[in-house]
Each structure stands twice: as C-alpha cells, then as structure tokens.
Amino acid sequence: MRKNGIIIAIDGPTASGKSTTAKRVAERLGFLHLNTGAMYRAFALLVRRRDHRGHDLERVHKLLEEADISFSPTGNIQLDGINVSRELQEPDIALLASELSTNPEVRAKLVEKQREIGKNGGVVLEGRDIGTVVFPDAELKIFLVADPAIRAERRQLEMEKLGTHIPLEELRQQLEERDKRDRERAISPLRKAADAIEVDTTNLTIDGQVERVLELAKQIMAVT
Ligand code: DC
Numbered sequence: 001m002r003k004n005g006i007i008i009a010i011d012g013p014t015a016s017g018k019s020t021t022a023k024r025v026a027e028r029l030g031f032l033h034l035n036t037g038a039m040y041r042a043f044a045l046l047v048r049r050r051d052h053r054g055h056d057l058e059r060v061h062k063l064l065e066e067a068d069i070s071f072s073p074t075g076n077i078q079l080d081g082i083n084v085s086r087e088l089q090e091p092d093i094a095l096l097a098s099e100l101s102t103n104p105e106v107r108a109k110l111v112e113k114q115r116e117i118g119k120n121g122g123v124v125l126e127g128r129d130i131g132t133v134v135f136p137d138a139e140l141k142i143f144l145v146a147d148p149a150i151r152a153e154r155r156q157l158e159m160e161k162l163g164t165h166i167p168l169e170e171l172r173q174q175l176e177e178r179d180k181r182d183r184e185r186a187i188s189p190l191r192k193a194a195d196a197i198e199v200d201t202t203n204l205t206i207d208g209q210v211e212r213v214l215e216l217a218k219q220i221m222a223v224t
Contacts, residue, residue, distance in 0.1 A: 001224055004122025005031065007137075008217055009130035012144035013179045013190060014094075015151035015158075017201040017209055021144065022126040024210045029124075029217065034117055036127035036134070037097070038077040039110050041088040042069045044097040046079055060100065064109050071117075089162055091174055098178045101128075102185040111188075128182055131193035140220050141196035142213055150202050151175055 008031070010022050019035055026033035046067055051059050068080045076083045087093065100106050114134050118125055125134065131141035146154075152172040159166050182190040192198060197216060201209045 002119070002121030004120045005029070006139035006217065006220060006224060007118060007121050007135050008124040008213070009135055009138040009141045009193075009196075010124060010126040010144060010213070011128055011131050011142070011190065011192070011196065013146075013151070013182065014175050015155045016144040016146045017154070017204075017206070018126040018144055020206055021142075021201075021209050021213055022124045024206070025213050025217065026124040028210070028214055030122075032117070032123040033075055034071075034114065034123055034125045035077070036110065036114050036125060036130065038085070038088055039069055039113065040097040040101045040106075041093050042077050042079045042084060043067055043106060043110070044093050044100055045084055045087055047100060048093065048096060057103070060103065061105055064105060067109075069110075069113070086162070089158070091159075091166070091171075095174065095178065098181050102181065102187070104187050107187060128190040129188035131196050132191055133188045136193070139224060140213075140217055141193050142216070143192040143196040143198045144209070145198060145200050145202075147202040148172060148175060 008025065010018050012018050022035065023033050046063055047060060050063055070078045070081070072078055072083060076085050077088065078084065111134050114125065117123070118135060127134070131138055131143070149172070152168050152175055155171050155175065156166060156168055199209060199212055204212070
C-alpha cells in the first residue's frame, strides 16, 4: 500500500473526457489530480515563447534544462511560477505539444517529474502513457475512448467557452492528426495497457463516466 492511497491512471486520445473525469474523480476521493498533458503543453508554450519552432533540437534540449513547470496548490499549471492554464488551450500549443512529446529527452524529464509527484499514491494521473510507462504498477488503469465526431463537438464547446469558434471539420482534422502522431510515435505511444479497463464515453454523461470510474476505484480500494 502506498502512503496516500492508490494510483489511478487515466489514458486515452484527445478529448475523450480524460480531464473532466480525472478532475472530478480526484475531487470526490480527496486525491491529487495530475494532468500530464498540461505539462507537455507548458513546455510547448515555453518553446514557442523563446524559439517559435521546436525543430532546433539543441535549443529544445537547452530549454528543457531551464523549464520551470510546476502546479500551484490549487492545481493550476505554472510556467516560471505564473499560471498559464488559459494559454495552454490554444490549438497550436496542443499541436506543438504533440510534436515535442515525440522527443525522448522531453519525455524523460517530464516522466521523472510525474513519478516524483505521484509515487506516494492518492493521485489521479491523466495522459497517454500513464498506465503503460509512467506508472505501469498503478492499482487502477482506465482507457477512455469516444467517437471522433463526439470528441470534435466536445472540443468545439470547450473552445466556445473560451470565446473562440472553430468549425467542426477543422477540429476533427486536428484531433485526428494529433491522435495519429500520439499513436504512431516510437516512444511511449498512446496505447491501452493490457490490464486497463476501457470505458467508452460516447454515450455517457460526465456524471456517468465519473461514477463508472469511482465504482471501479472503490472496488479496488476495498481490497488494498
Ligand atoms: O492531453 P493533452 O491533449 O493536453 O496533451 C497534449 C499533447 O501532449 C498530446 O497530444 C500528446 C502529449 N502527451 C503525451 O505525449 N503524454 C502524456 N502523458 C500526455 C500528453
């Protein structure tokens, strides 16, 4: 048993419902919520601010040494101590994060940080490789999936809340491009762990998907 409880790993493609589910499950259990995608996005923001491209590997590795990515006590992602959660929602930051996440040095550094934060348990981590690479010994592994059309609609709603309208077709293309790269990259590709439980959120409400994960977590907590 870990000091603070079990580790819940939630993986899945873009806009499959990971963040909302992970956040609410963590709140209900009094666990920490770690959005690892936000860490890749924060690094992408740093690269864009300082370098604009991300193709110059030497420069990327230098920035990696300087990168000060952390979480505030209330869970907001910070770059150099400043909350950047809003800027991380921009579609071009998501694409650059996906590109940079194919770089082994970038992954090694962020994975080390994720393990450090999560090792004592009592945590819900969401990402692409949590159940396969970051915590292959997590007590509960969930793999969320959803229909691409529904995922594009969900992303459109999220963007509209931030005041930006993006046509559905454009969003769907972006999702598919990102999914393809995340699944096909050589290191830690997006993949369902052999012992992960797949939850299809296409026809589930947010409450429905949260309840399903909580039900599974409670079963495991009862026997650990
Ligand atoms: O979950 P997200 O959309 O915020 O993640 C942004 C990108 O970061 C995603 O396209 C791939 C990468 N990522 C990753 O490679 N591994 C993770 N554990 C989380 C995100």
